[in-house]
Amino acid sequence: xxxxxxxxxxxxxxxxxxxxxxxxxxxxxxxxxxxxxxxxxxxxxxxxxxxxxxxxxxxxxxxxxxxxxxxxxxxxxxxxxxxxxxxxxxxxxxxxxxxxxxxxxxxxxxxxxxxxxxxxxxxxxxxxxxxxxxxxxxxxxxxxxxxxxxxxxxxxxxxxxxxxxxxxxxxxxxxxxxxxxxxxxxxxxxxxxxxxxxxxxxxxxxxxxxxxxxxxxxxxxxxxxxxxxxxxxxxxxxxxx
Numbered sequence: 001x002x003x004x005x006x007x008x009x010x011x012x013x014x015x016x017x018x019x020x021x022x023x024x025x026x027x028x029x030x031x032x033x034x035x036x037x038x039x040x041x042x043x044x045x046x047x048x049x050x051x052x053x054x055x056x057x058x059x060x061x062x063x064x065x066x067x068x069x070x071x072x073x074x075x076x077x078x079x080x081x082x083x084x085x086x087x088x089x090x091x092x093x094x095x096x097x098x099x100x101x102x103x104x105x106x107x108x109x110x111x112x113x114x115x116x117x118x119x120x121x122x123x124x125x126x127x128x129x130x131x132x133x134x135x136x137x138x139x140x141x142x143x144x145x146x147x148x149x150x151x152x153x154x155x156x157x158x159x160x161x162x163x164x165x166x167x168x169x170x171x172x173x174x175x176x177x178x179x180x181x182x183x184x185x186x187x188x189x190x191x192x193x194x195x196x197x198x199x200x201x202x203x204x205x206x207x208x209x210x211x212x213x214x215x216x217x218x219x220x221x222x223x224x225x226x227x228x229x230x231x232x233x234x235x236x237x238x239x240x241x
Contacts, residue, residue, distance in 0.1 A: 096128030
């Protein structure tokens with residue numbers, strides 16, 4: 001369970017801001033919403049997490065990240081974008097952004113990333129400095145690998161499948177994937193599978209065993225163990241009654 005944290009939401013679309021607040025209301029979070037980046041400057045010293053829309057008035061998300069790196073490098077950032085350019089995501093990763101969401105995103109996607117970000121151990125500054133030494137080619141391969149994993153999360157993914165996309169050796173991929181996403185390949189896949197499982201459980205059309213097998217688990221008890229380890233509760237307790 002997330003402890004009381006202050007989340008700074010920079011989003012100039014009222015509808016999206018209300019959606020994010022509604023999705024996160026299950027957590028004990030204090031959310032301050034600003035449509036203008038400059039208006040948020042006075043409260044940055046108390047922010048534990050920033051949810052940042054790329055398209056903002058006065059300065060875009062990249063310019064805001066640069067400002068944060070210089071003045072508040074310790075705050076983790078989630079970037080939201082409807083922008084289709086890979087260069088935006090790559091640039092954001094270089095500046096230490098913790099994760100990103102592409103519109104439209106599901107409630108489970110947002111909750112999973114926020115939950116992880118408020119508990120992250122590595123500061124944005126540390127990650128940013130290390131990522132600055134990583135070539136754009138490597139970052140692009142990591143970005144494509146992450147997209148491949150996310151798009152095939154219902155399958156039984158093997159690391160070798162992803163290595164073909166990344167065109168990297170296993171040690172190199174593991175090193176840079178951990179640096180970029182603060183997670184091993186295995187842990188990232190398990191978290192994404194649990195995130196998908198939570199969505200399917202809430203939907204209510206499949207049984208727990210059907211969901212487990214759909215997500216590539218051959219052992220229901222193993223699925224239950226992983227689900228409880230990540231969420232803190234069992235699938236049966238999570239499912240709506």
